[in-house]
Amino acid sequence: MSKDPTIGVLALQGDVREHLVALAESGATARPVRRPEELEGLDGIVLPGGESTTIDKLSRIFGVREPLIELLRSGLPAYGSCAGMILLADRVLDGRPDQQTFGGIDMTVRRNAFGRQVDSFEEDVALEGVEGDVRAVYIRAPWAEEVGEGVEVLARVEHGPAAGKIVAVRQGALLATSFHPEVTGDARVHELFVEGVRERS
Ligand code: GLN
Numbered sequence: 001m002s003k004d005p006t007i008g009v010l011a012l013q014g015d016v017r018e019h020l021v022a023l024a025e026s027g028a029t030a031r032p033v034r035r036p037e038e039l040e041g042l043d044g045i046v047l048p049g050g051e052s053t054t055i056d057k058l059s060r061i062f063g064v065r066e067p068l069i070e071l072l073r074s075g076l077p078a079y080g081s082c083a084g085m086i087l088l089a090d091r092v093l094d095g096r097p098d099q100q101t102f103g104g105i106d107m108t109v110r111r112n113a114f115g116r117q118v119d120s121f122e123e124d125v126a127l128e129g130v131e132g133d134v135r136a137v138y139i140r141a142p143w144a145e146e147v148g149e150g151v152e153v154l155a156r157v158e159h160g161p162a163a164g165k166i167v168a169v170r171q172g173a174l175l176a177t178s179f180h181p182e183v184t185g186d187a188r189v190h191e192l193f194v195e196g197v198r199e200r201s
Contacts, residue, residue, distance in 0.1 A: 004027055004028055004029045005028050005029070005043035005044060005194060005197045005198055005201055006028070006029045006030075006031070006041060006042055006043050006044075007023050007028040007029070007030050007031075007042065007043060007044040007045065007046060007194065007197065008030075008031055008032070008033035008038065008039065008042045008044070008045045008046070009023070009030060009031070009032055009033065009045070009046045009048060010033055010034075010045060010046065010047050010048065010055065010059075010064070010068075010084075011032035011033055011034050011048075012034060012054070012055050012058035012059060012062060012064070013050045013051060013054045013055050013058060014048035014049050014050020014051070014055060014083055014084075015048050015049050015050060015180070015182060015183065016032055016048050018048075018180075018182035018183055019046045019048050019081075019182045019190075020032065021182075022181065022182045022187045022189075022190040023046065023190055023194065025187040025190070026187045026190040026191040026193070026194040027191075027194055028044075028190075028194045028197070033045065033064070034062055034064070035062060035063070035064065036062075036063050036064050036067045039064065039067055039068060039071060042071075042076065043077070043197050043200075043201050044076065044077040044078065044079070044173075044193065044194075044197040045068070045071075045076060045077075045078045045079075046078070046079050046080070046081075046084065046190075046193075047078060047079070047080035047081075047083070047084030047085075047087045047088065047102075048081060048083065048084055048182070049081045049082035049083050049084060049139065049180045049182070049183075050082075050083045050084075051083055052083040052084075052086035052087055052092075052095075052099070052101070052111070053095070053096045053099050055083060055087060056087065056099055056100055056101065059102075065100075065102070068102055069102050069103070072088075072102055072103075072104045072174070073104070075172070075173055075200075076173070077173035077174070077175075077193070077196060077197045077200055078104065078173070078174050078175070079174075079175045079176070079177075079189075079190070079193040080174075080175075080176040080177075081176070081177050081179065081180050081181065081182060082138075082139065082140075082141050082142065082177070082178060082179065082180055084176065085109060085142055085144075085176035085177060085178055086101060086109050086111060086142050087101050087102050088101070088102060088103070088104050088105045088174055088176050089101050089103065089105055089107050089108065089109040089142075089144070089176075090103045090104070090105060090106050090107060090108070091107070091108040091109070092108070092109055092110075092111060093108060093109070093110040093111065093145060094110055094111040094112060094113075095111055104171070104174045105147075105151060105169060105171045105174050105176060106147065106148030106149075106150055106151055106171060107144045107145075107146065107147040107148065107151055107166075107169060107171075108144065108145045108146045108147075109142040109143065109144050109145065110142055110143060110145045111142050112140050112141075112142070113141065113142050113143040113145075113162070113165070113178075114138055114140075114141055114143075114162055119139065119140055120137065120138060120139045120140070121138045121141075121160065121162075122135065122136065122137050122138070123135075123136055123157070123158055123159045123160070124136070124158070125155045125156070125157070125158050125167065125168075125179075126155065126158070127154055127155045127168055127177075127189065127192075128152070128153075128154040128155065128168075129154060129192050130188045130189065130192055131188075134155075134179075134181060134186065134188065134189060135181075135184045135186060136155070136157075136167065136177075136178075136179035137179050137180045137181075137183055137184060138167075138178055138179050138180075139180060141167075141178040141179060142178055143157070143162065143165040143166055143167055143178050144165075144166040144167070144169055144178075145166075147166060147169060148171075150171055150172075151169050151170070151171045152169060152170045152171065153166050153168070153169055154168035154169060154170055154175075154177075155167050155168035155177070167179060173196065173197075173200055175192070175193050175196065177189060
């Protein structure tokens with residue numbers, strides 16, 4: 001692809017601005033997406049950190065849920081951080097009773113998995129596909145409790161009581177992290193995503 005890929009950020013709730021900045025730094029043309037018609041012409045989409053139950057609810061109100069699911073099924077590349085990871089999961093533990101996800105990644109995530117005492121936690125992790133460690137900032141973060149055969153595990157918690165838990169995955173064109181690279185000023189995870197989008201376009 002010669003021209004920069006156009007990547008949307010689902011802008012119903014959450015840290016949309018931070019993702020727009022990180023995408024622009026990664027060589028993408030980034031724009032917020034709220035309405036179904038704004039999904040048109042995208043080469044990829046980011047589902048931001050925030051509150052997955054709220055984003056789920058608003059996606060239905062704005063009518064963006066069904067067309068987005070359709071696009072994900074037909075191969076639109078997506079990257080979800082934290083709440084976005086939950087939204088890309090096929091199954092959720094500790095969700096709200098009426099909570100739904102968009103799905104796409106064959107995994108079971110546990111919401112707020114690090115426990116109530118550990119609202120936020122930071123560490124450096126090795127992430128497959130990125131050279132050097134990445135600062136992982138977990139804020140009421142999920143982890144993947146179980147992943148299907150087609151899911152590549154890209155990173156695991158390295159320190160503390162949660163060591164070994166899966167915190168970054170990829171399945172086909174879908175990428176998800178428990179942590180928030182968009183808040184660290186380091187765009188390498190977004191670059192990894194944008195690179196994948198370029199390869200697929
Ligand atoms: N706990 C939030 C949820 O369930 C995710 C938190 C985050 O995105 N920082 O959606």
